[in-house]
Amino acid sequence: MIRVEGLTKDYGERRAISNLNFEAKQGEIVGFLGPNGAGKTTTMRILTGYMPPTEGTATVAGYDILSESLEVRKRVGYLPETVPLYTDMTAFEYLKFMADLRKIPNSADRAFEVLEMVGLDKRAESHIGNLSKGMKQRVGLAQALIHSPEVLILDEPTIGLDPAQVVEVRNLIREIGKQRTVMLSTHVLSEAQQVCDRVLIINKGKIVAEDTPENLQARLVGSERAALRVRGDADGLSKLIGKIKGVQNIHTAPDGSVEFQFAPGQDVRPEVAKAVINGGYELLELRPVGMSLEEIFLELTREDNTGRRKEK
Numbered sequence: 001m002i003r004v005e006g007l008t009k010d011y012g013e014r015r016a017i018s019n020l021n022f023e024a025k026q027g028e029i030v031g032f033l034g035p036n037g038a039g040k041t042t043t044m045r046i047l048t049g050y051m052p053p054t055e056g057t058a059t060v061a062g063y064d065i066l067s068e069s070l071e072v073r074k075r076v077g078y079l080p081e082t083v084p085l086y087t088d089m090t091a092f093e094y095l096k097f098m099a100d101l102r103k104i105p106n107s108a109d110r111a112f113e114v115l116e117m118v119g120l121d122k123r124a125e126s127h128i129g130n131l132s133k134g135m136k137q138r139v140g141l142a143q144a145l146i147h148s149p150e151v152l153i154l155d156e157p158t159i160g161l162d163p164a165q166v167v168e169v170r171n172l173i174r175e176i177g178k179q180r181t182v183m184l185s186t187h188v189l190s191e192a193q194q195v196c197d198r199v200l201i202i203n204k205g206k207i208v209a210e211d212t213p214e215n216l217q218a219r220l221v222g223s224e225r226a227a228l229r230v231r232g233d234a235d236g237l238s239k240l241i242g243k244i245k246g247v248q249n250i251h252t253a254p255d256g257s258v259e260f261q262f263a264p265g266q267d268v269r270p271e272v273a274k275a276v277i278n279g280g281y282e283l284l285e286l287r288p289v290g291m292s293l294e295e296i297f298l299e300l301t302r303e304d305n306t307g308r309r310k311e312k
């Protein structure tokens, strides 16, 4: 359980996070989705007791992060953005050491257990300094799990992992999240949608949207976009497709392709293709264009303003 009220952090003059309010319940995986500098790491560091907030309060596993930070640390597993690892130790030695620090009985068994959980048991005897970046990330994750914490706070848990490991770690998080409280940060919209029960979108230190992945998806398909590429000169192309009903917001992308939008359920692409060919152009490509994270923020904040946002 995590409860955050009015959390604010200033670094000197710069406000990194501003009046954050949210909750994460037991058995819930909450995703923190946002671009670089949004304030994800700042929030997580405050929640794990590594840094005090400037204003506001939070409780983690029922304990106050300021007045009961030791109790919080006992109950929270934290995968920091950059994991401080002892590179001279083997993976096993390091995890046993962490288990001993936390006074976990049978620390050797437990160390091996968490190595297995993150798929590193075969590298238990490797020195951490000799492990690949993704493997180091997994040692960090193992360290966060060592004391079976009630609350897990994972700062970009899948960054640097290969695709197979991304799938495994996501599955592991889902499994862990059934009984515990998990908060994870990510830049990747699809990751938030696949793993999380609820997604908080943070931008410039503020939560701009909060929803289930399903609702979020529904809100994001507010309009669809496609890009069109022809051989040679694209002059007059915008004008040509601009005459087609339902084609909106035409503009030329830096690579010379012509992008346009259309309403969902009103797929204008067949008409566009026909018009382009009948117009004497050689059609090379007509492809869907995904939304960037930044555009999603714009879209979501815009929806906020028009009151289309689903309140819960």
Ligand SMILES: Nc1ncnc2c1ncn2[C@@H]1O[C@H](COP(=O)(O)OP(=O)(O)OP(=O)(O)O)[C@@H](O)[C@H]1O
Pocket (backbone or CB within 6 Å): 011, 014, 015, 016, 034, 035, 036, 037, 038, 039, 040, 041, 042, 043, 081, 187
């Ligand atoms: N120690 C610090 N001193 C001063 N400013 C900081 C410090 N740490 C972070 N900031 C600033 O606070 C803001 C939020 O940073 P934060 O690291 O929390 O973002 P983030 O969402 O984790 O970004 P990323 O996706 O890049 O990890 C940024 O503007 C950053 O420059």
Ligand SMILES: [Mg+2]
Pocket (backbone or CB within 6 Å): 040, 041, 042, 081, 155
């Ligand atoms: Mg960060």
